[in-house]
Structures are given as structure tokens and as C-alpha cells.
Amino acid sequence: MLALPKNIRVALGHYHFLRETKKKHTERSTVSFDHATKIGVLYDATDEHEFEVVKNYVKHVRGNFRKDIFALGFVDRKVLPSSQYAQFGLDFFTRKSLDYKMVPKDIVVTNFIDEKYDILINLASSRCFPLRYIAALSNAKFRVGRFDKKDIHCYDMMVEIKGEPPVKTVIEEMETCLRQIRN
Numbered sequence: 001m002l003a004l005p006k007n008i009r010v011a012l013g014h015y016h017f018l019r020e021t022k023k024k025h026t027e028r029s030t031v032s033f034d035h036a037t038k039i040g041v042l043y044d045a046t047d048e049h050e051f052e053v054v055k056n057y058v059k060h061v062r063g064n065f066r067k068d069i070f071a072l073g074f075v076d077r078k079v080l081p082s083s084q085y086a087q088f089g090l091d092f093f094t095r096k097s098l099d100y101k102m103v104p105k106d107i108v109v110t111n112f113i114d115e116k117y118d119i120l121i122n123l124a125s126s127r128c129f130p131l132r133y134i135a136a137l138s139n140a141k142f143r144v145g146r147f148d149k150k151d152i153h154c155y156d157m158m159v160e161i162k163g164e165p166p167v168k169t170v171i172e173e174m175e176t177c178l179r180q181i182r183n
Contacts, residue, residue, distance in 0.1 A: 004100060010129055013102035017129075021136045021153055028156055031142040033178035036118035038068045040140060042131045043123040043167060045073025045092055050167040051084055054123070057171050058089050072112045074104075074130050093130075104130045113137050119144060119178065123170045126151050144174060 004012075039061065045051045054071050061069045075084065075094045084092060086108075097106035113134055120140035124131045126148035135143055136154040145151060147160040159177050161170055 006102075009100055009102050012100070013129055013133070016101050016103055017133050017136065020133075024137055026139050027141070028143075029141050030156070030181060031118045032181035033119070033175060036067060036142075036178075038115075038117050038119075039070070040112060040115060040117035040120040040138070041069065041071040041123065042112075042120070042135055043071060043073050044076070044128050044131065045084060046076040048081065048083060053167050053171070055087075055090055062089065070112070070115070070117075072108065072134070074124070074128060076128075098130060102129050103133060109134060114139055116140070118142065121174050121178075122146070122155070123167055123174065125164065144178065146170070 041054065041058070043050065043054050045054070051073060054073065058069050058071050061067050070089050071091070073090070073092045075081070075092055077094055078096050080092055080094055086092060091108045091112070093104055093106045093109055097104050097109065099105050117138070117140040120135060120138045120143045122131055122135040122145040125146055126132055132151065132154060135145055142157070143155045144157045144159065145155040147158040151158065157177070159173055161173050
């Protein structure tokens with residue numbers, strides 16, 4: 001079978017993505033960090049350091065704020081590195097889970113999309129199509145992501161973060177904005 005170039009695969013995925021998001025109707029509401037009980041986090045787990053930062057953040061929120069928090073990381077490789085393995089509250093998917101349209105097809109992804117989170121936080125930039133796809137189709141009540149005008153339909157709140165800062169900075173910015181919301 002002839003392999004399609006990545007830019008064509010992304011274009012096909014984007015077309016599929018737009019069709020799916022138009023069909024999806026989930027009831028949304030604004031939820032502050034303090035009032036949330038269940039939080040979902042999406043992030044690019046390709047970099048091992050970023051995985052460690054998110055893992056520590058999950059432990060911090062679970063221990064200090066007594067919230068159910070689950071993180072789903074995308075590893076932009078065919079195989080998951082041996083240092084990264086699924087743990088309670090931390091799951092992964094890889095390039096191997098993507099179909100020819102770059103759409104994630106994995107039970108872990110389906111379960112994450114179907115889960116009714118109070119808040120979904122996408123820490124990745126909009127360049128990561130699989131995470132953007134998951135965020136847009138999520139059943140979360142309140143979806144938060146980084147600002148990009150082409151992603152307005154994906155999120156209920158967007159945080160403008162310049163450049164490509166480390167994930168720790170993105171986490172701090174997102175949490176600061178979520179803490180300012182009053183229900």
C-alpha cells in the first residue's frame with residue numbers, strides 16, 4: 001500500500017475533524033478549578049522531561065487538592081519508550097494508534113473522550129493534531145486550551161501563551177486562569 005505524505009494525512013484528518021465536531025453536541029458550563037472534582041489533562045509526552053513534569057503535577061493535584069485527575073499523553077513515536085508506562089491516572093498513545101487521517105483510534109483515547117470531566121486542559125500547542133482532536137470531541141463540561149484563532153470551536157476558554165514555553169510554565173498559566181473563575 002502506498003503511504004500518503006503527512007501533510008495529506010493531516011488535511012484528511014482535519015476534514016474528518018470538522019465533520020465530527022459539527023455533529024458533537026455536549027452540554028458545556030464554566031467550572032472553576034476549585035469547584036472541579038474530575039480533571040482531564042492532555043499533553044505531548046514525547047519529551048521525557050515534560051512527562052515527568054506532568055506526572056508530578058498529577059500527583060500534586062491528587063494529593064494537595066483531593067481531585068480525580070487523569071492525564072493522557074501523546075508520544076510522537078511508533079513505540080512507547082520503556083521509561084514511560086501507564087500508571088494510575090497516566091495513560092499514553094503513540095503514532096501507532098493513529099489511522100491514515102492522523103485520527104487517534106485507541107481504546108484509551110475513546111475512554112478519555114467519553115469521560116465526563118469537569119475540566120479538560122490541553123497543555124499542547126495547536127500543532128499537535130491528535131490532542132486537538134481529542135480536546136474538541138471531549139465530553140468535558142469545560143475545555144481549556146492554548147489560544148489559537150483556528151481552535152475557537154475546540155475550547156470554551158483559551159489562554160494566550162507566547163512561544164513554546166516549557167510545560168511547567170503552561171501548567172502554571174492555565175491553573176492561574178482557572179483559579180480566577182468564580183462559580
